[in-house]
Amino acid sequence: MQRTDWEQLDAPVRAAVECRTGSVHSARTAAAGKNSAIAALLGTDDGPVFVKGLRVDDPRAACHGREAAVSRYVTALSPELLWRTEADGWDLLGFRAAPGRHADYAPGSPDVPKVVNAMRRLALLWCPDLPQIKRAERRWARYLDSADLQLLHGDVLLHTDYSPDNVLIHGEDARLIDWAWPTLGAGFIDPACLIVRLIFAGHTPQEAEACVNELPSWANAPARGPDVIAEALARMWAEIAAADPTGWKQQMVKSANRWHAHRRR
Template sequence: MSQETNPPASGARVPWQRVHPPVRAAVEEFLGGRVVEAETQPGGFSPAAAVRLRTDNGGRAFVKAVGPEPNADAVRLYQAELKIAAALPESVPAPRLLTGFELEGWVTLVFEDVEGEHPELPWRRDQLDRVLTAVKGMSAALTPAPIDASPIGKVFGSSFNGWRMLLDEETDGLDPWALRHLGELAELESGWAEAAAGDTLVHADLRADNILLNGERVYVVDWPWACLGAPWVDQVMMLPSIGMQGGPPPHELCTDPGAEVTSVVAAVTGYFVRHGRLPDPPGLPTVRAFQRAQGVVALDWLKRRTGWA
């Protein structure tokens, strides 16, 4: 399998030594000791530090920190995550936020250091079944949402207008089926926000690199996109990455024939297909390849769901 077909979910992480010195000092002050070990965690795309720290007094923490360069959008994303993480109740299967702060343009989140490993890739069926069961249970436990959050339609907004945007953009290299049905896909996608609406707190960005397995426990990390949606949204949005990373294809894991699901699948597919055609964002050299690979899987799923020739 080629690198483009199955690209890694990792980007250009910032080592702890390159984090803004006042930020490092503030973290050490909070932890009450000098950092003697900093292990960068590679999963994820943001051009930020993501490190497991150990201090000289035995303290441990997982720290995420991002500055305004090279991508200011990452700062806004971390600000959103700080707000969500601070509000998540202990019932949510996520690492506990110990503290968070903004300092001289940097946003920093300090979490408890949870022991665990990402699911093995290609996906093992036993681990996949554990994760899907945990996601279903999490969705049930977060209905109704225990915290205030924005509706999914507001959070993702025009990002899920991919097919509609492609109506007015260059389409060289677009899949022939998608090009043939572009107008229909734009129409199908247009109702996604209403289809995905609900009162469940959804993570909205589930992938293997946002999941940790610890014994029988499943932890879900990285919540900046958390929003209100239908209880099935997390599973549906996760399935293209599962299929791309060696798991079963989406149509085998989601047999719901509902028009609402198809509308959301259309929007997710349009997002991956269109964004995969865009230039790399500043500081995120790997995300487009990951989106393109998910788009291939999602498009096959969409073809099956629509039944269009």
């Protein structure tokens, strides 16, 4: 997505932000991330604030609604949402800025166990069945038979988008950002989403599964659960890449298909 820098925003938008942050004396547009037209780290009198924004008529604006809805339930693992506002046609979210760098998923990276530990902690958090949050069996309904969909049902809060851009590593801690696709479902779904990302980063399917083997949500998954979500993710990524054949999306298709083929052996 093409980014809009702080200096390019019209005065009413900047004023609406500064009404909540105080004077902005520095601004740096984030290079990473794909879901927001505005993604800026602002230096303010009260400390750094990360602001993200989309036009209110952008089809992806629903992602902001989901992120705002879930934010209060994930502060143990994610930067705090300080405010949300609309100004001059923009939907804006302001977060307390969190330190860190984006995760490295390469084989042997010390970041991978930190991400897995964050996933373990996330599985212990509670979130109500909010209208903005999808149910897993509905989200993946068009990719699976109805009998298989029931295996995805559950009440665990899932992040589901484990792009390394959506994880900040700071010391021994991994923090999850960009809650565009929060989902309630079976606990083994998040490990599955990470497995595909690990294969994309160079792991074999066996190595990727080994990274999550000790997670209770994975170890206690129903026998066919991983097979079913592998099929759903392969079909989902094929659909995404068909609509937008960007190179990295094509690679995600290959990664998801590789894991699906491994599960079918």
